[in-house]
Amino acid sequence: MPAHLWDYEPDHLEATVSELLVATATSSDALVDESVREVLHELREHLRMDVMFLSEISGGRRTFKHVDAAPGSEVVKTGGSSPLEESFCQCVLDGRLPGLVNDVPRQPNFDQLPKTPFRVGAHLSAPVVLSDGRVYGTLCAFSFAGDESLTGRDYEKLATVARITAKRIDQRRQRVNDEEMAGWQLEPIEPGKATSPWGKRGRNA
Numbered sequence: 001m002p003a004h005l006w007d008y009e010p011d012h013l014e015a016t017v018s019e020l021l022v023a024t025a026t027s028s029d030a031l032v033d034e035s036v037r038e039v040l041h042e043l044r045e046h047l048r049m050d051v052m053f054l055s056e057i058s059g060g061r062r063t064f065k066h067v068d069a070a071p072g073s074e075v076v077k078t079g080g081s082s083p084l085e086e087s088f089c090q091c092v093l094d095g096r097l098p099g100l101v102n103d104v105p106r107q108p109n110f111d112q113l114p115k116t117p118f119r120v121g122a123h124l125s126a127p128v129v130l131s132d133g134r135v136y137g138t139l140c141a142f143s144f145a146g147d148e149s150l151t152g153r154d155y156e157k158l159a160t161v162a163r164i165t166a167k168r169i170d171q172r173r174q175r176v177n178d179e180e181m182a183g184w185q186l187e188p189i190e191p192g193k194a195t196s197p198w199g200k201r202g203r204n205a
Contacts, residue, residue: 049141100155103146122147126162
């Protein structure tokens with residue numbers, strides 16, 4: 001992925017990255033396939049963050065669906081989870097933290113924020129919102145040290161990739177739904193015989 005790509009304006013960036021993802025799409029069944037993971041890796045390095053992750057929110061927990069970390073910075077792992085209320089993700093969603101924080105310990109409400117087992121300096125977080133309006137989770141990045149060079153433009157890059165990721169998840173889920181619907185077949189209605197309005201599954205049901 002060309003380095004200058006991240007200098008594009010948000011709309012141009014979203015269109016260009018989306019085109020690249022279509023061109024490099026894999027046949028993986030994963031909601032987050034290898035092409036998306038590569039984008040997250042490139043963005044983490046561009047923002048000079050130590051860790052970037054995509055989380056899914058469900059049942060009051062935050063699950064790390066994909067984690068990209070710099071060597072020696074593997075403080076969270078793909079597949080791990082933790083209570084949502086103990087996360088900075090929730091703080092951003094409910095407004096206790098802005099989407100971009102240059103140095104978390106310098107926040108006026110730092111003492112009221114969830115405690116972490118490692119120092120979080122710079123922190124960026126954007127919601128991943130699906131087409132039906134549901135919040136799938138968040139796309140977050142952080143460094144152990146503060147970074148005063150980060151600006152709103154950097155946050156927009158993260159938010160843009162969060163939107164792209166949401167679209168990919170929507171597309172994958174729609175494909176799964178279409179495949180499931182294709183496995184159903186309608187029953188002919190015979191006179192005097194009640195039948196389920198839902199038909200029946202295919203031969204493998």
